[in-house]
Amino acid sequence: MHVSTMLSRLLAFLFNRLDWRSRAVEKRDDQVLDKLAPLKETSAAIAPPPSVAQPGNRSEGVADRSVICREAVLDREQRVTGYEFMLRGGIRDRVRVQSRRIFHVYNEVVIQNLLQFSIHTLLDHRQAFITVIDSFLANPLIDLLPGHGVVLTVTLMNDADRPAPDALIDRVQELKKLGFKFALEQCFEGVDFETLAPHADYFIFRTSQHNPVDLKRYAEQLSRHYKDTLLVARDLESFDDFELCRKLGFALFQGPFVTRREDWTGNQAQPQTLHVCDLLSRLRRDADTTELARLLKQDAVLSYRLLRYINSAASGLRQTITSIEHALVLMGRQKMYRWLTLLLFSSIQNSPHAAALQENALARGRFMELLGEKAFAEAERDSLFVTGLFSMLDLVLQMPLPDAIKPLNLPETISAALLRAEGPYAPLLDLVMACESSDQDRIEATAERYGVEIGEVNTKYFEALAWVQAIEYF
Numbered sequence: 001m002h003v004s005t006m007l008s009r010l011l012a013f014l015f016n017r018l019d020w021r022s023r024a025v026e027k028r029d030d031q032v033l034d035k036l037a038p039l040k041e042t043s044a045a046i047a048p049p050p051s052v053a054q055p056g057n058r059s060e061g062v063a064d065r066s067v068i069c070r071e072a073v074l075d076r077e078q079r080v081t082g083y084e085f086m087l088r089g090g091i092r093d094r095v096r097v098q099s100r101r102i103f104h105v106y107n108e109v110v111i112q113n114l115l116q117f118s119i120h121t122l123l124d125h126r127q128a129f130i131t132v133i134d135s136f137l138a139n140p141l142i143d144l145l146p147g148h149g150v151v152l153t154v155t156l157m158n159d160a161d162r163p164a165p166d167a168l169i170d171r172v173q174e175l176k177k178l179g180f181k182f183a184l185e186q187c188f189e190g191v192d193f194e195t196l197a198p199h200a201d202y203f204i205f206r207t208s209q210h211n212p213v214d215l216k217r218y219a220e221q222l223s224r225h226y227k228d229t230l231l232v233a234r235d236l237e238s239f240d241d242f243e244l245c246r247k248l249g250f251a252l253f254q255g256p257f258v259t260r261r262e263d264w265t266g267n268q269a270q271p272q273t274l275h276v277c278d279l280l281s282r283l284r285r286d287a288d289t290t291e292l293a294r295l296l297k298q299d300a301v302l303s304y305r306l307l308r309y310i311n312s313a314a315s316g317l318r319q320t321i322t323s324i325e326h327a328l329v330l331m332g333r334q335k336m337y338r339w340l341t342l343l344l345f346s347s348i349q350n351s352p353h354a355a356a357l358q359e360n361a362l363a364r365g366r367f368m369e370l371l372g373e374k375a376f377a378e379a380e381r382d383s384l385f386v387t388g389l390f391s392m393l394d395l396v397l398q399m400p401l402p403d404a405i406k407p408l409n410l411p412e413t414i415s416a417a418l419l420r421a422e423g424p425y426a427p428l429l430d431l432v433m434a435c436e437s438s439d440q441d442r443i444e445a446t447a448e449r450y451g452v453e454i455g456e457v458n459t460k461y462f463e464a465l466a467w468v469q470a471i472e473y474f
Helices: 003-036 058-065 089-096 100-116 119-123 134-138 140-144 165-177 191-199 212-225 239-247 271-284 289-297 300-310 324-331 333-346 354-371 378-390 393-397 401-408 412-420 426-437 440-450 454-470
Strands: 069-074 080-086 127-133 150-155 181-185 202-206 230-234
Touching (some): 069 354, 080 100, 100 127, 100 140, 127 134, 134 150, 202 212, 271 289, 271 333, 271 401, 289 300, 289 324, 300 324, 324 333, 333 354, 333 378, 378 401, 426 440, 440 454
Parallel strands (some): 127 150, 181 202, 202 230
C-alpha cells in the first residue's frame, strides 16, 4: 500500500477517534445538561427578556422547578449587609465540576429568576452576591441586572475556551462603570488571578478548605498586596470561626454559624422580653383594653413605640393620637397581637447576629402567610405568620424552644406545629424550612404534599423577601 494512502487512513482514523471522543464528551455534557434543565414543550413559568432567552431554552426547565436560595452576608458587627443568591447545594456542587455550557445554564437560571422577581426591590442598601463563570460576563443577561448593589463572583476555568485576558479585563471595566463590583473566590495565584486581582473588590475564602495557619498566611499576603480589596469568609460553622476570621481582618462573613443551635438549657429571657410575652399572653386571654393600657404605660419605650406606630404616615390618621387606650382601640386586637409579635423580635438585640436572625424569622413568617393564602382564612394566616416567626424564637432568645414559647400562651395549632410537627400548620412550616435547607428533593416532595407548584414557591419566597426589606422596624 502506498505510503501516502496509509498516512491518509491513519490520519482519518485518528481524527475519527478524536471526533468520537469529542462527541462522547458532548453527549455526557448534554445528559448532565438535560438533567439540570430539560427542554420544555410547554411555555416556561418565568418570562426571560425576549432579546436574550427564547422559549425552549434549556435554562427555562430548571428555572421552573428550582428554588433560589439565599445566605446572609454579615459585616464585622454581624449586621446583614447583603445576600448570596444561588440554586440548591446539589446542583451548585455538580456544576462546579462540569463544563462551561452547564455552568452557563446555572448562571442563566439564577439571573433570570432574580430579574423576574425584580432584584432591585430586594437590595435596598444591601448587596447581592452572584457567582458566574468568567465567560458568562459577556452574556447580555448581565446588563439587565441593576449594577449598583450587585457583586459578581467570577469563577476562573483554566481551559482552552477561557476568555482572552484583554477581552475579560475590558468587560470587567465596562461593568464596573455600570456600578457592578467583582469578587474572586478560592483562586489566589496564577496568571489569571494576577490579571484580574487588581480589579477585584473582594477575595472570597471557603474557610472549610483552609486550616487556621494557611488562612492567616493568605489573609496577610493578600491584604499586603491588595490593600483596598476586602476579604470575605464563607462556610463559617461556629461563632469561634467567625471570631478567628474577624481577628484576621476579614470584612464580611457567611455560614451556618448564624443559625447554629446550642445547648441553652437553663437560660432565661430578659425582663423586657418577658414583658412583651406577658402582653401577648394577656391578649390571647382576652384581657380588656384598660388592663393592657395599664401594662403598656409601665414601659415608656413600648408606649413610645406604640404611639409612633399608630401615628405613622402609613396609618392615614388626620389627628395625632396621644392616648394609649385610644391607640389600642384604633389598632384592634389582631393587629396589636401582630405588632407585639414583631416587636418581640426587633427589641432583642443582645444575642449574636440578632439582625440576621430577625430578618430570617420575618421572612419565614411572611413566607408561610403568603403560601397559606389559598387554603386558610385571613385570621388563620396571621397564625401562620406567628408560627413561622416563632419557629426561630429559640435562636433569638438563646433558650430551648419549649421554654421560649411557654409564656406566650399560644394556640394549640401553633404549639403543635412548633413542638411536634403536627396539625394544619406543620406541612407549611416543613415546606418553608425545606426551602431554607437548599435540598431540592425535599423542597419538591414537601411542595407536592402540600399541593404547591415550585413556581409559586419561588414567587412567594421573593415576595416575602421584598416585604422584609420594606417593613418598618419598630
